[in-house]
Amino acid sequence: MKTIYLLDEITEATKEKARAKGYRFADTQTPEAIFVRSKQVPDALITADLAVIARSGSGTNTINIDKCTENGTVVFNSPGVNANAVKELVLTNLFLSVRPLDKAHEVMRQIEVEIAKGNIAGDAVLAAAEERRSTLIGEELTGKTIGILGLGEIGERLAEACYHLGMDVIGYARTQKDSMYFEQTAALSELLKEADFVVVLLPLNDQTQGLINEEAFASMKPEAILLNFGRGEIVDEAAVLKALDAGRIKQYITDFPTTSVVQHPKVETYPHIGGTTVDALTAGDRIVFARMDRFLRYGTIKESVNFPEVTLPFLAPYRLTIFHKDAPGALAPLLKLLSDAAIDIAHLASERKAGMAYTIIDVAEQKMEEVQQAAAMLQEVPQVHRVRLLHNPHLDV
Template sequence: MYQVKTYNAIAQAGLDRFTADFALNQSAQPDAYLIRSVNLRDAEFPASLKVIVRCGAGYNNIPLHRATEAGIAVFNTPGSNANAVKELVVGMLIIASRNLYSAVTYAEHNSGADISTRTEKEKTQFNGTELVGKTLAVIGVGHVGSKVAAAASALGMKVIGYDPYLSADSAWQIPTTAIRAQSLAEALKDADYVTVHTPKNEETIGLIGEKELNEMKPGAVLLNFARLGIVDNAAVIKALDAGRLKRYLTDFGEDSILDRPDILVTPHIGGSTAQAEANGAVQGAETVMQFLETGNVVNSVNLPHLDVPFTTHFRLTVMHQNIPNMVGQITTLLANEDINIEGMSNAALAKTAYTIIDIDALNQADAEELIAKLDAIPAVYRTRLLNNPRL
């Protein structure tokens, strides 16, 4: 029986996916955490913990380095909230182009017998522009960005995409009419609207700063519904004050950007739909079960992708440092234990590697000793022995 501890409100649709081999919130020594936004950066992890799955795309609430050194695989659920974020971005494009927020605020604070006459005279201050024919730069065309690009194209916008890490799967989602920029500067220079959809990492923090804002055409509108910190808010304020940037719309508030008529902030609601939360919970539950039962790795953020059919009676998985001779040490130890390898796969992600070894014959009485010997190899983070539940 595998033990799963949940944090935050995990949608029931996801909890219902767990089979009878998984118990929820019944042990202080869980095998898995299924979480949303809980802050684990300073958390102490139990020795039993093997996997953390974040129901959502972002994972900056998880200490990846500490988790890796503790032999804990970390996953997210990319794409589960992509449609929700896309719809919000499309709504914000329309709000920005038609000055809807200012218009609604005006209407809420005006009344009286002469309202019709005054409205006809004063409504011209809210005249907007149509999105048809305007240029949208989509920075990052992954799960969300590709959907935004397709929706904008359907609205009649000219779409320019920039993503140096564009995957084949995402490429299929981008409209054929979209132009692929070769550089960030190329994507920005002619855009009427710029929307950012990159992950947050060392390369993307401050991606849109003073230099990039100066490269944008005067009067452009900037949207950030990706992550706080990808856009330099101080640089945005400077560009707005100078009249270079027309408006900024974001899902991430900071004191410095509040109470300005040219900035519209929403309270981090990009993925806050019933459907997105259910999608993330279902994908998260399936990820927990797949990893614990088969050792296969799909959508991990600290381990390489390794998805191997489990056809033997037993499987060893070894999470270790990506350094020379690790596989040699592991296989030599197995040979010395007279264990025949039926199949083996190995892959690496940066400084971490993962090895799957399938075997058909193993003396269960020697299993604990075998795992202890593998764990004793320097640079091994964790070894697991899995029984095939289907054999």
């Protein structure tokens, strides 16, 4: 029975499916698998026992990917599964930013007090409300310009929605996209000069950290609103607070609260809820559990962060999976070792990614002890990071 350590709670349906497949959940320092949503994965958990980390969601900045790769631990995520949820939250904030609905609700709460006191009754309620609506005049999104930084799944969906709202959409990304819904620019400063709304949807990396800095704010309109649903560190916190205080931008809306921003009157913060819908969480859990399960039972890789994609029908009694350094001729000594050990190879598949390779070798009818010895010898090869020996779950071996 394989052990899964839950760093975050997951849907009950996923738990039931895992238990039905023979997994157990335990709080242990040596799990075979970790299931996580947004919490930091401690490096101390990345041990020789840890075969897989399943991240329900897209971002992997809370996981030490380099250490996982060195350890031979595969990392799966579910990019795009929360795209619609984030898109809808951004749209909600766009609407709220141009219509003073909070103020309108406060007006009605004041009228409720007057009704309770007996000062307003009957048809006078609507008249009293209408008398105050001159202070509640908003604007429309139609005709406004939105700049979207990051044109992945979320960015493209948001661009399409804004286009249909009658907005002018400018997109910014490293790779060129072909879309009728936005004009793409390679010059960030040009986007910032034009945009009434700037939406950050970029991933965090060395190129994007601190991208929205003092220089960026100097290019923006004083009435512009900045919305950050990418990662907190992409916006220079000191710079955004300085820009707000100086009136260089109108408002900052972020899904990444910190001590400084939550206390500023021109900042609206959320507790990192961009992808937090029942639909997105359920789908994310289902997808990464399926990938984790296939890997643990069959050794196959589908859409991993750090391993190449490799699939092979499991038709033999035993399977060896080898995660090793990639180089010209890297596979030859591994195959020679198996040949010298008289291991009968039935099927083989191998792919490479970012200097590493993942090889699946199916072993024909053979004594289990011989295959175990071969696996142990493979693990001793310097360029090999991890070897796993799997028994075909559908055969009695």
